[in-house]
Amino acid sequence: MKSSSRRLVLVLSLLLALCAAAGCASKKAAQAPLDPEDAPLPQIADPLEPWNRFWFGFNDVFYMGLGKPFSRAYTTVLPKYARDRIENAYSNFLFPARFVNAILQLRPDKASRELGRFIVNSTFGLGGLYDLAATKPGMGPQTLDFGQTLGVWGVGHGFYLVLPILGPSSLRDGVGLAFDATAQPTTFLPEAPYLLTLAISGAGRINRIPETLDVYEELKRSAVEPYSAARDAYVQMRAKILEDAIRDAWVRTHSQ
Template sequence: MQDGIRVNDPYEAQNRRVHAFNKGLDRTVIAPVSNLVSSGEKAPGQTGAMDLVINAGSNLSLPGKVVNSVLQGRPEPAIKNFFRFAVNTTLGMGGLLDPAGKDFGLPEQDTDFGETLAVWGVPEGAYLELPVLGPSTQRDAVGKVVDLAIDPLYHLLHRDGAWAAFGLRVASKAGERARFGDTVDSVLQGSADSYAQVRLIYLMHRRHELNQGGAEIDPYADTAAQDAIDPYAE
């Protein structure tokens, strides 16, 4: 147990070694790049380049979320994400802008194959920290792999286009890392035990997201900030 949260971490020694690698990578590569991106951020009231990249990356994730909602037997979020993708891809200049959310009342309905597995009754499994990808569980690690395999865009686009889409989604996560840099730094670099803190944040946030945890939510467990800690979270 950690702060009243059930923790299944039989691979803690290995996870801590991976965490040390990820923490060093964030300090020496990811954070400096993110700070470089944020240094040219927009003036108040304007849409900056970082916002455009984040919007585009988020838009590219929507077809996969449509598929997952269908697999979960949830037609309403599937329909909303489908129309959000259609509106932002056409009226939003390929997803750079977000008229679907601002003008049509179609916010993103977040989901992934890890949630699909949870809906199907697959247990969470042990906690894992993955190289570069960050905190996860055995169930969510499988989900990350399957999400790439079932994403319609990667099957419809030419190979170069698929790689470009993937790169844009990674850049979108770097933008989110920049946007919530202070929060992420306080966890990764400012905690006495950053591994335990990241583990707690991830498990609390994820279980709450899947309605499988308690009602208490850690103050750091803001969805967007969590996405910045977990660079491939969708």
């Protein structure tokens, strides 16, 4: 139980950090979002570039040397139908983290949608193997993570990070990954330690390897300098997710 208490302290510490950022967030929430054509291209500091390039090279060798042959064998053994069932079940497992982040973003509409999706998919969808909720209008999958939550409350990226195996990230989103893992109920059960949460997350990520490799190889083929291209693509992708969340919240606030 001591380990569970330490994890709870970590969660509370992160929540306090989030609350400390609320002052900055209140100013941002009061402003109308920029038009996409007027918004500057997102940037991120990269003071650890030599270190990041080392891990980028390591990941490239891992992806091409181990990931690619594994992907071929995996897709041969498991057809897309089976992989989709695993993906749905994994997404259903991540419900608690998305639900908590919807609440932290002060989005009761998103929280209720997540709860509805979880109930429908866990019961009629056979434990999440089938995403039946997505067949209903407005009940499709949502992107909700703690890195996004911190961004909504005004916390910047910090600096760019390339994580071993996981790939592009940032200081903010790296903290977000740790929080989202901690938010899973399995983390706090004595008979299901934190390692079980990591194992389930690892299995979910392994199931995504074929699609991830397709995107990575396309980036390598089209980019003159893959490291910079991967960094820029990551920052732009996260900026788009954050922009949509802020714009959605602004529209909701000003439509009431």
